[in-house]
Amino acid sequence: MMAQPCTDTVMLEHWHPVVSLDELRGAGRCRTVLLDRPVEIVRAAGGARVLCDSAPVQTLVQYGYVWASFGTAPAPLFPFPEFDEADRRFVVTGVFGVQVSAGRAIENFLDMGHFPYVHTGILGEEPHTEVKEYDVEISQSRDEILATRCRFYQPKAAVSSDEGADVEYIYRVPHPNCSVLYKSSPVDETRLDAIYIFVQPMGQEKIRAHTGMCIIDDASTDLDIRSFQQTIFGQDKPILENQYPRRLPLDPRAETPIRADKSAIAYRRWLAAKGLGWGVIPAGA
Amino acid sequence: MKLYDFELHAECYAARLMLSLLGVTYQTEAVDFYPEAAHLAPEFRAINPLGRLPLLEDGTLRFGTVQGILSYLAAAYDPTGHWAPDTAVLRGEVAGWMAVAGELAATAGQARLIETMFADGDAEAARAGAEALLRVIDQHLWFGEVEGRDWLCSATHPTIADIACFPHVVLSEDGGISRQDYPAIRRWIDRVKRLEGFTVMSGVFPTSSAL
Numbered sequence: 406m407m408a409q410p411c412t413d414t415v416m417l418e419h420w421h422p423v424v425s426l427d428e429l430r431g432a433g434r435c436r437t438v439l440l441d442r443p444v445e446i447v448r449a450a451g452g453a454r455v456l457c458d459s460a461p462v463q464t465l466v467q468y469g470y471v472w473a474s475f476g477t478a479p480a481p482l483f484p485f486p487e488f489d490e491a492d493r494r495f496v497v498t499g500v501f502g503v504q505v506s507a508g509r510a511i512e513n514f515l516d517m518g519h520f521p522y523v524h525t526g527i528l529g530e531e532p533h534t535e536v537k538e539y540d541v542e543i544s545q546s547r548d549e550i551l552a553t554r555c556r557f558y559q560p561k562a563a564v565s566s567d568e569g570a571d572v573e574y575i576y577r578v579p580h581p582n583c584s585v586l587y588k589s590s591p592v593d594e595t596r597l598d599a600i601y602i603f604v605q606p607m608g609q610e611k612i613r614a615h616t617g618m619c620i621i622d623d624a625s626t627d628l629d630i631r632s633f634q635q636t637i638f639g640q641d642k643p644i645l646e647n648q649y650p651r652r653l654p655l656d657p658r659a660e661t662p663i664r665a666d667k668s669a670i671a672y673r674r675w676l677a678a679k680g681l682g683w684g685v686i687p688a689g690a
Numbered sequence: 691m692k693l694y695d696f697e698l699h700a701e702c703y704a705a706r707l708m709l710s711l712l713g714v715t716y717q718t719e720a721v722d723f724y725p726e727a728a729h730l731a732p733e734f735r736a737i738n739p740l741g742r743l744p745l746l747e748d749g750t751l752r753f754g755t756v757q758g759i760l761s762y763l764a765a766a767y768d769p770t771g772h773w774a775p776d777t778a779v780l781r782g783e784v785a786g787w788m789a790v791a792g793e794l795a796a797t798a799g800q801a802r803l804i805e806t807m808f809a810d811g812d813a814e815a816a817r818a819g820a821e822a823l824l825r826v827i828d829q830h831l832w833f834g835e836v837e838g839r840d841w842l843c844s845a846t847h848p849t850i851a852d853i854a855c856f857p858h859v860v861l862s863e864d865g866g867i868s869r870q871d872y873p874a875i876r877r878w879i880d881r882v883k884r885l886e887g888f889t890v891m892s893g894v895f896p897t898s899s900a901l
């Protein structure tokens with residue numbers, strides 16, 4: 406049972422992830438849903454081809470994923486230079502279905518306040534619950550949100566950590582449904598590990614969350630890295646699915662300041678300025 | 691003792707929970723169930739021809755189904771005999787609810803795999819099957835409370851049948867099955883969570899008030 410297909414121009418004009426090349430290589434093809442439309446991804450020259458009702462859909466292969474767009478002239482995908490750095494490990498940690506809007510998923514990814522309560526003993530622990538002051542800017546030139554100087558005490562910041570540490574985070578939101586976070590690498594202090602979430606909006610309240618990382622770590626196995634990230638994501642999932650309303654309210658006064666902190670306010674404002682009306686509750690609605 | 695394990699796998703959680711409740715120490719070996727489907731690869735099938743998780747190794751013994759693992763652990767490591775009681779009545783009850791746990795795996799568990807990890811199958815049919823079972827379980831537990839029975843079987847303590855059913859029930863929302871209409875089940879979940887030695891998995895919180 407498919408809802409009325411999305412007609413929101415903001416969503417239609419973006420590229421959306423539909424499957425990782427890892428998964429496509431193994432399976433040969435993949436059937437899924439994007440913006441309320443059934444799509445099929447098949448392997449083809451150049452990597453992949455996306456079809457919707459047997460008609461070709463604009464396809465892009467980038468950053469280890471197949472992306473699709475129903476727009477007339479989708480802008481190029483955001484830069485993600487770490488993906489091309491040769492000494493980094495690129496690990497797809499999986500794709501999980503979640504009953505939530507894309508906006509809620511991104512906002513949870515940006516939120517440090519839940520670490521001690523939801524990722525207890527890993528990304529946070531009591532009494533280290535305070536979210537210290539950090540900076541947020543909306544970059545007009547790059548059309549993305551940047552949160553910097555985010556610091557948090559983490560008992561086990563990564564699979565390669567052997568002790569707790571104050572970890573510094575940088576968050577980027579370069580796409581309404583995609584975010585990349587950078588955190589100090591436990592292996593090399595001068596470098597930052599990049600962890601991404603690329604959200605595929607299946608419908609307004611249903612997503613596929615594609616996660617993975619580009620990290621400096623020669624020691625851990627793919628399986629270790631995946632298990633770590635899946636544990637984190639498994640903890641977030643029930644929290645995400647218990648948020649009501651499932652769509653993201655764009656009115657900055659819609660929710661209490663705890664849930665709508667500084668980066669969330671910037672994110673909602675940025676989405677509202679784009680005129681997004683799908684998967685959200687527009688301000689004044 | 692070694693458990694071949696995947697963190698987000700409901701039946702692996704049942705095995706970990708039983709080990710924890712019994713206070714048995716063990717090692718784990720992670721098997722990449724998702725996304726790699728490593729449980730179906732020839733290397734793993736050489737250990738478990740069923741191509742299934744969890745698998746428990748104790749010395750030279752191997753148990754490749756959750757029912758086998760729970761029954762073995764209770765018989766071998768529970769000196770009180772509570773977890774797998776051997777009276778005629780309780781044996782029958784435990785076997786019956788263990789069978790229901792298998793049906794929960796095929797319905798609620800399958801709905802979860804379809805919705806969360808994109809397994810093949812009919813999610814609506816799986817949910818309908820699960821709801822029919824949950825209604826029966828809720829009613830059984832509700833009448834149990836009236837009669838002073840807290841657990842699935844008529845013993846004064848939980849059995850392996852509770853542990854076999856618990857993961858599929860507590861993870862039902864992953865499959866799109868709300869427990870709103872099953873108040874006796876919600877109270878039973880809280881009782882399981884209060885057991886000494888209870889352990890969580892990713893996605894299960896120590897008390898239901900965490901949400």
Ligand SMILES: [Fe+2]
Nearest residue numbers: 513519523641
């Ligand atoms: Fe989280």
